[in-house]
Amino acid sequence: MAQGQVQETRQEQALKQLQTISQQQLLQSQLVELPLNQFLERINTEMDDNPALEADTHDHDEDMAHEDYGADEDTTGADEDFAASKEREDRQTALDEALSGIGRDDEDLPVYHGSGMATDEEREEIVYGDTVSFYDRLKEQMGETELTERQAEIMEYLIGSLDDDGLLRKSADSIADELAIYHGLDISTEEIDRVTAILQEFDPPGIGARTLQECLLLQIDRRDESRLKTLMRTVIGKYFDEFTKKHWDKISAALKLNDEQTEALARELRRLNPKPGAAMGETVGKNIHQITPDFVIDTQDDGTVTFTLNSGDIPELHVSQSFADMLKEYQDNKAGMSRQMKEALLYTKKKVAAAQGFIEAVKMRHRTLTLTMRAIIKWQHRFFEEGDEAALRPMILKDIAEKTGLDLSTISRVSNSKYAQTRWGTFPLRYFFSDGYVTESGEELSTREIKAALRDIIEAEDKKRPLSDDALKAELNKKGYPIARRTVAKYREQLGIPIARLRK
Known part of the structure; x- marks a missing residue:
């Protein structure tokens, strides 16, 4: 008797906790992380990419230090000047051209360069000073290098992660985690290592090294082949501990060198630069960074401490009235819409939603920076009164996160990329933190x-x-x-x- 086979189907339930981040949260975290000069660039790019996002043309720098960005201002009043009127006409033309091209990719749609933003030359004078920064010089070399889009994203993050000496002290694992959390990129450590190797080919030699030893080896490798180069590489590669402790007697004995040869070798090794980033700053003609403070802190003689956010030439943003009117018109006439009109409605809704989301993210950045700085000043009030480094109280990221109610990673992003101008000098925010x-x-x-x-x-x-x-x-x-x-x-x-x- 044949024995039949029995198939059994079972269902199992497993409880998994997944943490997801929305596009809006991702945008907010990206804007919070940016220092002022890069934030201005991001606004400019967003306005170029989205014709539904506009900037007011009036001077608002004083308002921006204390108020949020406006999102609903109407620029069609009776007292509208010629420049604003011309801008509206140009916007309408851009809108008409964009809508006529529905069906093409967004990248192919015409973009409008608003007249409400400062020119590149003006921004260079206002924000950067009269020279390019360390960051900009590396970005120039990046532009001259053949990179895929993915590699370019990694490279830009690596450049932004360099310390003042030009070294990359973050591990590949840490960078991979940060790219995943803050930028939504799934990057392997192998990819990061490959792009790091490309960065290490940039000038000056030694840039992008992960340790001092690697920094010196990279500089030696750029030299022409010679016995001296071989000896230098041997010292740094095999006798680095002896080199750092100046045990030249041990080095000379191991390499079988006489006193004259040892002195020549030591002299040549001393010419290597342990801080290639600082060297680049000298080449540019200024210190390593042309720092633009994100906060301006004022200490009165009576000990009162106040602060403002440095608005630079940040424009006041709002949704284009042309897009808002067209969206309302489409929504009021949904019945009997043609296919082309439906596509135009979807396009308009997408651009208006993106503009509103960006404006909201900008407001959130303003709120986050204000809360963070207020908490830091309250915690380190004595330092801002006296300017004495010894007056800094122990303060860690968790302390400020608890005082502000903000996430620990948010406080980390703010403190890692911002500067504060005080009566006692200009300091990175991380200066105020200590164990x-x-x-x-x-x-x-x-x-x-x-x-x-x-x-x-x-x-x-x-x-x-x-x-x-x-x-x-x-x-x-x-x-x-x-x-x-x-x-x-x-x-x-x-x-x-x-x-x-x-x-x-």
């Missing part, structure tokens, strides 16, 4: 305050008899900073100060 050191008695001290005291002690020491880490620990204890010797060593290294033997 705390808790003593055995439970007292919390600012690591910034301890480092400042450590730097002062070392600067005042006898250069012929520099203090050991144990001696530095004792001096700090006398000043009221009861920290361990290993903590002294860690802070000294973070300050870039060598050990006692190398400070002679």
Whole structure:
């Protein structure tokens, strides 16, 4: 008797928690991350791409420091001047041309360059100063390199992630995570490594290196082949620890060099630049960055601290009245619409929605920056009064996130890319953040305050008899900073100060 086969179908339910991010949230996070000069560029690009997004032509810089962007202003009043009227006519022409081209891709539609924005030359003078920035010079080289669209996105993010020395200290894993979270890009670490290798071919040599050792090796590799180049590569590649500690006796013994050869090798290695980004700044003719502060903080003599957002030449944005009127007309006459009119309605709705979404994202950026700066000033009020680095209290991202009610990643994006102009100088926002050191008695001290005291002690020491880490620990204890010797060593290294033997 044949035994029949039984097929069984089973359904299983599994509960999974998925975190998704909307396009609007993504846009908001992107705008929050941008410093002022890049934010202006993004507004300009958005206006070029979307004829439904307009800028008012009147001067509004004073208003922008304290108020949100307007979204519904009507520019058709009886007192409208000739320039505004001409702009409306040009907008209408652009709209007519766009609607007549329905069916083509958006990229092929004509775009309108609004007259309400400053020209490139004016923006260069207002925002950047009289030279291109470190970032711009690398972007120029990027434009001269054959890259796919995907590679170009990665490259732009890598350039923006370089530190002041021109090094890329973020890991490929971290960059991949940030591209996924903030830009919605699924990029593998292998792709990031390949684009990083391309960046490392840019000038000056050493740019984009992930470590000091790699930075020096990249510079050596640009040299013509010679015995000297081989020796330099061997020292940095195999004896880097000895090189950093200036143990030339060990290096010369390992490479079997005499005193004259060792001196020549050391002299040539000293010509390598550990900070290629700074070198680029000198080549351009200015410091590494032409910094445009995002916040202007004012401290009165009575200790009152106020601030404004630097509006630069940010325009006041609103939805084009032409598009708004046409959308209402289409919606009021839906019955009996032709196919072409339906396509025109969809196109108009899409552009109006995109304009409204962008305006809302700009408002959210304004609110986020205001909340963040207000919380920082409240936390670090004493510093803004006195300008003393030692007055900075321990403050981490989580502290400001809790005070503002904003997400931790949002505070991180704001603090990593913004500058504040104060009575005491212009500082990156991350300058105001520091960890705390808790003593055995439970007292919390600012690591910034301890480092400042450590730097002062070392600067005042006898250069012929520099203090050991144990001696530095004792001096700090006398000043009221009861920290361990290993903590002294860690802070000294973070300050870039060598050990006692190398400070002679």
